[in-house]
Amino acid sequence: MRTVHSEALRQLQWMWPRAVGGQMPRIQSSKIGLVSTALSNCGIRLDDAGRRDVTGEIERAKAVGLAPEQVGTDGVLGEQLAQVYQEYEDVKGAAGVVDFEDILLLNAGLVRENLTIAEQVRQWCRWITVDEYQDVSPLQQQVIEGWLGDRDELCVVGDPSQTIYSFAGARSDFLLGFTSRWPEATSLRLTHSYRCARNVIDLANAVLARGDERGRLHLTSQREVAGEVRTTVYDTEYDEAVGVAERIKGLLATVPASQIAILVRINAMTARFERELQAAGIPYSVRGSARFMQRPEVKRAVSLLRVASKQPSDADVAEQVAAALEPVGYSPTPPLGQAQREEWESLAALVSLAATHTSMTELVADLDERADNDDAPVADAVTLASLHSAKGLEWQAVFMPGAYEGGLPLRYQGEFVDLDEERRLFYVGVTRAKDLVELSYARTGSRRETREPSRFLPEGRRRKTA
Known part of the structure; x- marks a missing residue:
């Protein structure tokens, strides 16, 4: 069992001396240094965060198969991205190194152009199973198709309703169009949930039903317990953080701390919850990022x-x-x-x-x-995590604060980000819970603005705290 990247690298290390000759170029583990050089060569100055953004844009372009002259102009650099992207490739080539996307590009290219290499690779990959297929990028799909050749020994597993990495190049089209590509494929719909209680599943189904999601599943809980979904409206963000901490403190009498999570849309939201958990003496750990x-x-x-x-x-x-x-x-x-x-x-x-x-x-x-007081995390602790980093995990009780228009779904500079993806993200968060989902938002924001409840909240389940 390997990731697409690790298998492609293993093959490439075998391919290179046979197809190209010599030793395979060194893999550059971080692009930041090369991107910084490319920016400097182009006369562009950016701070650390800006350089990371440009790096991410280059990675996304390569993941979806875009050459420098094909990239968009709506990113941090606008029209200058194409110039910096090309300069990055030139700097990388001069240094004699390759990046992680190159591993896939080189693998796909050698399999496509060298019949002897292709035959050997296809002997190794007689049967291919791909999990989380909804998160495959066009470049990864190209590699998988190269390994497969004209055969059809391919099994994929995925859920288009959990496509939440479009910003990184993931596309559910390959999953949704699988039976069109392979008409004789057997398609199995797994609709029984053994994790979530009935009310949790009902909420998850309702969230997707209000969207226009292709290929969505209608899940059925196989558990006897009903579970609980609560929605609470607080006056302020401070009240929300205090209220969530108080609710968790009450739950700890019957639920282990390690079975409780607070899932947020953006990492910075953990700040106020960290403070109130700390004040209440509740141990916590932050997953996927540093403590605030x-x-x-x-x-x-x-x-x-x-x-x-x-x-x-x-x-x-x-x-x-x-x-x-x-x-x-x-x-x-x-x-x-x-x-x-x-x-x-x-x-x-x-x-x-x-x-x-x-x-x-x-x-x-x-x-x-x-x-x-920011001590090292302990084993039995409440988890704080972003919705993205929570995928694939589960807890007995899940709190999802910040469920207002502009928070979830997220809005920047007056514009909502991809609403379909935000809906899927909400769905992923809800389905992390076994027994209890607690949704909440603050009626008044930090700038005293009035907030509207998220369109994803269940109707008729809103109540104000005492």
Whole structure:
């Protein structure tokens, strides 16, 4: 059992001396250095987050098979991306290294062009089974087809309703069009859920039914317990974090901490929940990213806030924090790039936290205390995770806060991101729960704006906390 990448690399290490000669080029584990050189050669200066965004755009372009001259112009660099992408390829070639996407490109190319190589590879890959097939990229599909040749010994497993990595090049088209490509294929629909209780499955089915999802399944729970779905409307984000922590504290009498998760749309949302779990003495671990106070951008920001706290000001605390964080990238509206946006969200979380403090000195003292108490995670702990990193996992109880229009589904610069993918993400979150799903949102945002409930929330199940 291997990933497509690891199998392609294993084959390529065998292919190279036979088809090309000599030793296979070294694999560049990180693109950032090469991308930085390419940007510099093109006369473009970006911060660390901007360089990560450009790296991600190049990776996505290669994953879907786009050459430099074919890339779009709506990313961080606009029309300059094509120039930087080509320069990156030139710098990489001059260094005599290959990247992870090249492993697939070279494998597919050698199988396509060298019959002897192709025959050997197809002997190795007599029967192919691909799991999570809805997440296959066009480049991965090209490699799989090369291994298969004109045979049909292929088994795939997937759920188009769990396609949540489109931003990385994943496409469910290959799964949905499988029987068109192979008309004699046997198709099995697995609709029995042995994880989720009935009410949880009913919510999951209802979420998908309100969309226009091709190939969606209508699941049926095979468990006798009904389970519970709760929706709570809080007045503020602070109230929501406190309320979720209180609910979890009550659950711990009967549910192990390791069987409870808080799933959020963006990583920066963990900040307020980390604080309230810590205040309640509830052990927690953060999956897929560093704890909030350990993130580099947060450490830099706290240093700036410490300096700003010594300066007299008549502005309220949130305004002081926003002004202090401008030099490290905070602005009222988020930037376009994903990595830049993730750092911005951490800064925005600090601005939001400021609203619950009466002075900068008090805020900095609170942040310092949180950093001092940010102990290493323990085994029996509540999990905080993004919805993306929770895929494939399960818990007895799942909390999904921030379920409002603009939070889930997510909206940036006034525009919703892909609504179909947001719906699938909500569905993935719901189906992580065995017995209990707790959905919530704050009626008032950190900028005192009024929020509307998410279109994905079940109707008739909203209640206000006491």
